[in-house]
Amino acid sequence: MPQVFPFRAVQFTLGSDVSAVVAPPYDVLDVKAKQRLLGRSAENIVGVDLPHVPPKELGPASSYEEAGRRYRHMLEAGKLARRGKPAMFANRQTFEFEGATHQRCGMAATVNAVSFGTREGGGILPHEETFSGPKEDRLALMNATRAQLSPIFGLHADESGAATTLVRSIMASRKPDTTARMDYDKVLHEVWAIEDEATIGAYQNALAGEDIFIADGHHRYNTQLNYLKQLESKGAVGADHAARRCMMVLIGMSDPGLVIGPTHRVLGGMKGYSLDAFRAAAADQLRFEAVAGDANALNAAVKGSKTENSIGFYDFASRQAFLVTPLTADPLAHRFSAKPREWRTLDVAIIQYLIVEGICQPRLNGGDEVKWAFPHSVAEVLEIARGSETGAGGGKGFVPQMALIVKPTPLDAVRAVSRANELMPQKSTFFYPKLATGLFVNPLE
Numbered sequence: 001m002p003q004v005f006p007f008r009a010v011q012f013t014l015g016s017d018v019s020a021v022v023a024p025p026y027d028v029l030d031v032k033a034k035q036r037l038l039g040r041s042a043e044n045i046v047g048v049d050l051p052h053v054p055p056k057e058l059g060p061a062s063s064y065e066e067a068g069r070r071y072r073h074m075l076e077a078g079k080l081a082r083r084g085k086p087a088m089f090a091n092r093q094t095f096e097f098e099g100a101t102h103q104r105c106g107m108a109a110t111v112n113a114v115s116f117g118t119r120e121g122g123g124i125l126p127h128e129e130t131f132s133g134p135k136e137d138r139l140a141l142m143n144a145t146r147a148q149l150s151p152i153f154g155l156h157a158d159e160s161g162a163a164t165t166l167v168r169s170i171m172a173s174r175k176p177d178t179t180a181r182m183d184y185d186k187v188l189h190e191v192w193a194i195e196d197e198a199t200i201g202a203y204q205n206a207l208a209g210e211d212i213f214i215a216d217g218h219h220r221y222n223t224q225l226n227y228l229k230q231l232e233s234k235g236a237v238g239a240d241h242a243a244r245r246c247m248m249v250l251i252g253m254s255d256p257g258l259v260i261g262p263t264h265r266v267l268g269g270m271k272g273y274s275l276d277a278f279r280a281a282a283a284d285q286l287r288f289e290a291v292a293g294d295a296n297a298l299n300a301a302v303k304g305s306k307t308e309n310s311i312g313f314y315d316f317a318s319r320q321a322f323l324v325t326p327l328t329a330d331p332l333a334h335r336f337s338a339k340p341r342e343w344r345t346l347d348v349a350i351i352q353y354l355i356v357e358g359i360c361q362p363r364l365n366g367g368d369e370v371k372w373a374f375p376h377s378v379a380e381v382l383e384i385a386r387g388s389e390t391g392a393g394g395g396k397g398f399v400p401q402m403a404l405i406v407k408p409t410p411l412d413a414v415r416a417v418s419r420a421n422e423l424m425p426q427k428s429t430f431f432y433p434k435l436a437t438g439l440f441v442n443p444l445e
Contacts, residue, residue, distance in 0.1 A: 004204050005245055006086035006195070007110040009440035010147065011178075012043075013081050019180045022189070022438035025150055025216075026050045027134065030389055033184065040183075043079050045438035049149045051141060054389070058136040068144030082443060083193075088200055089440055090170045090192040091249050095185070095433050097259050104257030104433075105167050107203060108151055108191075108440055110245035111212065113224050118421065124154075124212045124221070125418040138223040139230075146445040148224060150437035151249045152217035156210040157415070158252025163206040167252075170194065180436060187433045191440075212250065213418045215431045221246060227444070247442035249435050253411060260408040261376055261432040265351055266384050266393070268400040269371040272364040275315040278402065281363040282324070285331070285354060288313075291321040295403065298323075299378045302405050309350050312405030316385045326350060342416040343424065347406040352425040355404070371398055374427040378405070 012018045023029070023037050023046040031053050037046040051067035052059025074080045089108035094101065116126050142148065158164055176190035194200060214221055224246045231237045237244070251258060279288060291301045295314050298321035302312040305323060313322045331354055332344040343349060360370050373393030375381045380390055381403045389395025409429045417424055 003112055004088075004207055004250070005110045006088045006200055007245065007247065007442060008083045008086050009089070009108075009247075010075070010080050010082045010443050011440055012438065013078060014043075016177065017179055018438065019182070021045060022180045022182065022436045023049060024182065024184045025434050025437055026055050027219075028184075028392075028434060030054070036183070043074060045149065045441075048074075048145065049141070049437050051144075052137060055137050056134055056393075058140060061140070064140045064144040067141060068146075071145045071147065080441070085195050088194045088203065090167050090194060091435075091439070092171055092176070092190045093257070093433055093435075094188040094190070097261070097432055102257040102259060104251060104259075105164065105171060105255055106249045106251035107163070107167050108247065108249045109203075110247050110442060111154075111250075113221075113228055113244055113246040115225065118211070118419075122209050122211045124214065125421075126214050126218050126221075126423055134219040135222050135226065138220055139226055142223055142227050142444070143230075146443070148220075148247050148442035148444060150217075150220065151247045151435055151440070151442075152221050153215040153431060153435055154212040154217075154248040154250045155215045155253055155258075155414075156207060156212055156250060158206075158210070158254045160206075161252070161254045163203065163250075164252040164255045166199075166203055166206055170199065178439065180439065182436060185433050187436075189436045189439060207250070211419075212248070213414060215251075215414075215429065216434065217248075224444075242442070243444045245442070247440070253415070258411070259432055260411060261430040262406050262408045263348070263427045263430045264375050264378075264381055264406055265348075265404040266373040266375060266381055266400050267356065267360065267370050267402050267404070268373075268398055270360055270365040270401060271368075272366070273360070273401045275318050275320060277364060278315075278359070282355070282359050285327060285359060286324045287327055289323040289325075291323055293321065294319065295321065295378050295382060295405070297321065299405050302407060309345060309347055311347055311351065311355075312403075314381075314403040314405065316400055316402065326354060339422055340416060340420045342413045343420070343422050346409060346413060346417075346424060346428065348409065348425045348428045351404050351406070373398065373400070376430050376432075381405070 012021050020041040021044050026049050034046050037044045048067045048071045051063040093104045117123050177193050178191040180189040228243045291298050298312040310325050313324045373384050375392040384394035385400045
């Protein structure tokens with residue numbers, strides 16, 4: 001693993017409870033959510049972190065300039081302040097997931113910002129492909145604020161459990177220094193600041209030689225690499241320049257609170273789509289099994305299915321539901337023989353390459369690209385179907401036609417695909433819950 005460092009974080013100075021000023025990550029928010037957060041406090045970090053909606057594309061320059069002004073004003077007014085001494089931050093999230101309470105525990109620190117790939121001593125490995133629009137948006141914001149506003153979510157193997165044990169022992173030793181209850185998802189965030197060298201050294205030793213798998217934040221990590229290249233193109237950047245270190249919350253795969261949720265697909269905008277047309281076009285590729293009931297019943301059927309690549313298909317116009325499975329096992333083997341089987345048999349790979357690129361685009365849309373949205377729940381699927389814009393997509397200009405309901409991507413598949421130096425399709429995983437923005441900021445100047 002690239003070396004792990006404490007850092008002099010910028011933090012809010014409003015007391016131990018910062019619920020009113022922290023926010024979910026920018027990419028799950030829409031205009032209404034932003035206004036609700038700013039209604040709680042004009043200083044909410046969302047006013048800086050989400051200058052332009054939707055953040056999937058580059059916005060007007062004035063929006064980023066205003067975000068930079070807002071950030072600097074909060075620093076000058078003392079609402080935000082930089083710590084005097086470098087620290088790491090143990091970070092616990094308490095949340096409900098599928099009827100049970102979980103506590104996910106990790107450590108916020110900075111790591112050397114190095115290019116993706118394996119390397120001696122541990123590398124930083126992506127697991128998903130990325131889009132260009134969000135990277136342009138985030139780079140404009142980073143240029144305006146000269147800060148990394150939200151942490152990257154990084155996983156490491158932690159097969160011995162040493163890092164997880166250490167982090168959880170810190171949490172058991174005393175009360176947290178900072179707490180925040182997020183209205184967005186009802187998650188409780190707790191933070192313990194760690195400045196003593198012995199504990200920091202023990203954590204660094206526990207992570208020695210391990211790879212980091214980017215669980216969430218691929219676009220933002222790429223943004224920091226691009227920001228550093230931009231600085232280097234303008235002149236020498238010292239070895240100790242702040243931009244050479246990227247803030248992450250690092251969580252061991254052995255942590256019992258680590259869970260993965262699904263990322264479903266809503267497809268639309270196809271010129272030749274109808275339920276009958278899709279079934280006819282897919283007859284040589286997919287088996288259809290009717291499911292009685294609505295989209296929630298379909299989701300339950302997907303969860304209960306033991307068949308590999310059993311994917312839920314829901315037609316919005318007719319409200320009919322089906323389980324669809326490929327007619328042949330490992331159907332992507334011929335096209336992608338060089339990729340590992342763990343990659344070829346991902347539900348999201350089957351959707352992208354067999355269903356979308358193999359059926360929908362050529363047979364139902366004249367070869368044109370299909371429009372996507374990526375909701376994490378059936379409720380959000382149905383919200384998009386009603387024409388709403390959510391953090392997952394949808395809204396004006398999007399005509400939803402069908403939904404594909406999937407199981408969560410297994411953690412073992414994430415590890416296997418990353419170590420094979422392969423990338424999953426976009427939005428393959430949803431590590432629930434999201435990290436908070438605003439608990440700590442990494443200044444890059």
